[in-house]
Amino acid sequence: MNFELTEEQQLIGQSARDFGKQYIEPIAVELDHTGEYPKALVQALAKHDFMGLLLPDDVGGAAAGFVSYVEVIEDLSRYCAAVASIVNNHTIAAYAIQQWGTADQKKEYLPGLAKGEVLGGVAIYEHGPTPGVGAEALVATKQDVGYVLNGKKAFVRNAGEAGVYVVFAITDPALGAKSLTAFLVKAAAIGVKVGEKLQTMGLKGCPVADLTFENVVLAETALLGTVNGGAAIASQALAVASVAEAAQTVGIGQAAVEHAAAYAKQRVQFGKPVATLQAIQTLLAEVATDCHLARLGLRNAALLIEEGKPFEVEAAMVKSFLARLGSKMLIDTCQVEGGFGYSESMPLPRMFRDIAGTNLLDAPGDFPEKLIAASIA
Template sequence: MRYALTEEQQLIQQNARDFASEYVEPVAAEIDHTGAHPADLVKRMIEQDFLGIFMPGEYGGAEAGYLSYTLIIEELSRVSGAVAAILLNHASLAAYSINRWGSPEQKTAYLSALCQGEKLGAFALNEPGAAIGAGEHKVTAVKDGGNYVLTGRKCYVANGGAAGVYIVFAQTNTEEGIKGISAFIVDATAEGLAVARSIKKMGLRGCQSAELIFEQVKVPAANLLGKEGAGMVIAADAMAAAGIAEGAMVVGIAQAAMEDAVKYGKQRIQFRRPIASFPAIQTMLAEMAANIHMLRLAVYDAAALLENGEPFAAEAAMIRLFAGRIGQSALIDVIQIEGGYGYSQEMVASRLYRDVKGVVIKNSSIDFPEKIIAGNLLS
């Protein structure tokens, strides 16, 4: 990998790799087994400035840029997709939305707390049983004097229950359908907001997913993010930024899996020679390496676009499309190479496969990458 990283970016990458090796790797399997939120690791990430690494310095961020942030996500993902997912949902979705669309007052009140780790962020978009704004439990927001009153449910909220701040999408105008969705900054301590349940998942287990209940939750009108009806624009923008980071997650997970398969292939003897010498095994490894390399380049390039203030939505969609294909295929090949051992929970491939599936499956259907790519071509 010879992407032209600056000296600072290389130092950040190495620091993240050392952090992951020293603190995350020893407990990664236990996090996956228990599914418990790793609060101690989050505290350590706060000490490393990971939570606000690409945010403005005036709000407590490190101003290291989005590419540096994706390097951190990649390195964390090599040892624990769950820990990387906690950071991704906090930074790429919650904090990014406030930094991009928030007022100066909102940034002072909330972004500073998110950057400095005083509060963890979450993104409450999906709703149970239907597309956003369409089901019987959809979240609505009714203006009442100086407040909005939120009622309904959200599901699959990553960092749900552990977060101190939620970006909540609610329907402020039922007649306009999806165009009547608005975004709000909601404090987790707001009266009427409750965690209904923690949702057990196949992978990314340490990144808790929760169902939230909103029962007449009063949110100050000052906490409206952007303007009324801008919710889906905000959501699409944040999800594009998150798509780049998710690509970095797939790179990290697939890289770790490939390295494990290479190690196993050199050690496993069949017909008096290592299986890594077999052409079929070499072909799988070669395709894996090529796909990971190309995805990594695409992720770094898109991260640089975002960092430089250039349009990046189409590139992010391409990453999401490609990552969804190569992430799963790489892990299937790794399990195939490792045979019965790869299928067992004794090997790391099992956890990596479940984690990579979680990365590529969790996004809302409003963000079909093909639609975004084609729209960009035809515009």
């Protein structure tokens, strides 16, 4: 077995880091301040084939594989996790179409998504307790030909910029979540309304908003997968997304610990660099270790995905690990940087806010611990 990335994966990672340094680093601070969707940057990402990374080359994708994908997400996240979020949400939408779409759906949507000409988004959450419950639940009512969508989706990332959404709706309120079904809805469809952009704590620049559907008429051909088969799709898509989000978390953590280490080497207190103090060494060591171990775990999960093997438990383990330790990585590195690091002109405060978001977002159908326990007990 080989723990190292292949030469290609390494070169892809290097390209992503070079891209991050040249294109993302100069705008990261401003993006965090304005929260404005970085359109030009997304175009640059597309030009470098980052938007079609997982898609096959016959639709214009790079067909790079999932391990390369998480490597790219980690590297982009070192510079700005919000940018990685845009890419990730787009890629999961494209992934869903690639996995469960019909030949016609793939033909219609994938080329645009692969080239980054169209941005993808996934609409899965609702304000109600579970999808399908509550007054605003998104319901897809069967018509003679097709469906009509009514209701609301919450916290849709890439909302307002996406051209197509993978939308999860219930078809039968009596069955509730068991009737969850996936649809492909064009942003331009009549009745699709994007709500006000949320001012999030972090990951600013990746737009987040509610989507309201008012009598949105969908043809049969908008169905993704099978009727009432949406739960399986959502679960799998979210599990895949969670591995990429783990990469985001690790990317932020790695950037933070490198910055804190560099700071500690030159900050002199009591006559020596603080990097020589045991308390500081402990903090840096723990964060570096957590990043390293999480990275190995997520690469393992990514490889399983790439090989088409069961991966949900491994993905849940990484998710659980980082849910506990993700924010701690930034709490600790901020501790290392002390008062100077607390300033918004330093990068750690932004990373602190960003990393809180990568762990909150998206969970597999069950809590990760439940899934892990079920696999062993």
